[in-house]
Amino acid sequence: MTDIPRRAVSRTARLAALPLGFAGRTVLGLGKRVTGLASEVISADIQQRTAEQLFSVLGQLKGGAMKFGQALSVFEAALPDELAGPYRQALTKLQESAPPMPAASVHKAIAAQLGENWRAKFTEFDDTPAAAASIGQVHRAVWKKGKREVAVKVQYPGAGDALVADLKQLSRLGGMFRVIQPGIDVKPLLTELRDRITEELDYELEAEAQRAFAAAYAGDEEIFVPQVVAAAPRVLITEWVDGTPLAKIISSGTEAERDEAGRLMATLHFSAPERARLLHADPHPGNFRMLPDGRLGVIDFGAVARLPEGHPEPIGRLVRLALAGDADGVLDGLMAEGFVKEHDPIDAHALLDFLLPMLEPVAAEEFRFTRPWLRAEAARLASPKSPAYQLSRHLNLPPNYLLIHRVTLGSIGVLCQLEAKAPYRSILERWLPGFAPVP
Template sequence: MAGATGAEGSGTPIVGNNDRVTDIPRRAVSRTAKLAALPLGFAGRTVLGLGKRVTGLASEVISAEIQERTAEQLFSVLGQLKGGAMKAGQALSVFEAAMPEELAAPYRQALTKLQEAAPPLPAASVHKVLAEQLGVDWRSKFVDFDDAPAAAASIGQVHRAVWKSRAKAGRPVAVKVQYPGAGEALLSDLRQLSRLSGMFRAIQPGLDIKPLLTELRDRLEEELDYELEARSQREFAAAYARDEEIFVPRVVAAAPRVLVTDWVEGQPLSRIIHEGTESERDESGRLMAVLHFSAPQRAGLLHADPHPGNFRLLPDGRLGVIDFGAVARLPGGHPEPIGRLVRLALEGDAEAVVAGLRAEGFVKPDEAIDAKAVLDFVLPMLEPLAVDEFRFTRKWLRAEAARLANPKSAAYQLGRRLNLPPAYLLIHRVTLGSAGVLCQLEAKGPYRSIVERWLPGFAPVG
């Protein structure tokens, strides 16, 4: 589908037959049972793996066959559950590029299923939500409304419509409608998924999903509030009004569970990843980097959901951004220490880097740490900024994942001694997610110059 929908992926509504909202507790029991069954299958596979501990590199601790079987079962259930399970799957899907090549293809296929269209919310239920949120005369606001959803997401689905306006033909819009009971179902799923972290480590050793699930749970209230999303989208739209590179559709109307925005035509990044030309992939990656680093400076906001389904490459070459349910408010822009410490690392000033990390709370005050070891730890991650042009690749990301996740490596041991301050947690997660998408795109671009322009503290003083 080429149109922008404002949906972050696909999902199954929390509904039953005959257009009636399903009893949430009964549905939750079924969802819980499916999740609870997963560790049983995993236990059998670990026996097949001769009891090897799932803690190191995949190739060293568990066979590809066992990994693949685990992934197939896990993502199959995630695909059925949708809701919080699908939200977690979407967040994790950006790290698919870090998986071993022999396993990346089946994982990619399983993850893609989480992003495809799913059984829709019945029309009568959609109409009921619209009446509650926009008024009983909601139809009078539209020239036309398509009851068939254009896309489905973890907490809502999107319909294509035409809003009444001064224009004779009306105004093409995307109408996002939240599923009844979405909040309760999401919380239930996220609580259950936190118990399955061992299975995720079997698929991608070194991956701890508990902090991610905690963050998703903490931000759930924000994502369920479409009026708050509308506020964020309006702020982004104002910051990028008439911009030549980034396009943000305008908000037409908003209510707590319904959001109406301008419709946008364009190629989803998920399609460009799989079918795009090299120039399309390179340009998409460059524009994503521009958005990531410029938004805190221009809008005081960081787009916090770098999922390929949330972006479109428009016919005029701009990057369309269509979902603002997850944002981080950075009124002062990106923290200056990030840019300054990256620059100092690239300049090879190990002592200054350690001093800066200690001042920001990355290194505990009483922690004795070798400055050169710290520099050796961070420099490979900064390779994209050490050169004028860099091509992100799956191979590069896999190498970094292996270096950092192998318990036998010096990088792994040092990483365990470093701390991630709460103020940097979301920025860190979004930056990693964006890098994952760039690696999926295999995008080449002038990332150093983008960072030099937009990241405070990175450009040399004077």
């Protein structure tokens, strides 16, 4: 058996052990099958041990498991207070943590992409990785031409195969995460991740997206996107970004710092489709830095939504109609976009009641996102006894809105982690087509 198959078998075994180990501890701790919300049935000790095992397994994996954990980490704000502590600690570690690749492997990978004389392109190269993520790790270096400090992202050898294998295995974790938080449906998340594997593995494609973002925000006073210095299919070299990681702002930033970070996150989310014709589609905190000059630094453009026409106009228009109380207009618009089937007997006013609590952040001039607000919305939408849950079963998510929907939910999760207050309504009026009334 070669080394690669052994690693694959080991990875699969660790993944398979997660739901089994969780189930075993549940039986031992409770003596019965888990049903309902985890906060009602799982002891604090079992919560902590499950969180620790979740990180110890996902944290050892490169590829799909790492990316899956990063994606889930933005939803920790929806967890009940009793669970938020251990899962927050476990999942947020995945945002910027992964086992490092040995220096010899790094050198070999770079040589395969940039040529055997790759070192001649740098005056300095730090073999110790500065950061590690799902499919690659980042090294700090100095680019010889221009003596620029750069970030060198090197893809793990075999990352593509590992990503496919891990995502197949991770489908087994659906039941585990339903126990942790029933409102999170992991299957669409996994499906979307699989669909985007090819794009994220192609660093030249990522470089193209980053160049578009950098051009769109060149000289901007609020958003900073580092320039691409060089790119190959498996190595990407960009300007180095110094700043305070958003995760640190979340954990220990002042209220003013968290509010400003939230405002800038929302500005990026809604302005990018118009300015760059792209949407940054990986909104976990590891991809953002607050720079010393107050700008939001944005990195990692492997996952983007391409929106050549900008943000879809119906979204802004229908939000505006909902806030104005036009129930029939909202129903007609959602039906035209495919969110509601033509002959489905949905009551327009019940639909409006379903939507308005979600639109609270843009109903007033300012709004503070909080974990309790997100938990209340998650509970309202996830409880089978809730009218909102029953109505949601009649709604459809058209494929062309899937990524926008997922990124928006992820961004809201980060804003709730920040507990950020900002004038979100005015941001939408400036950047979201159809939201501001026609003069």
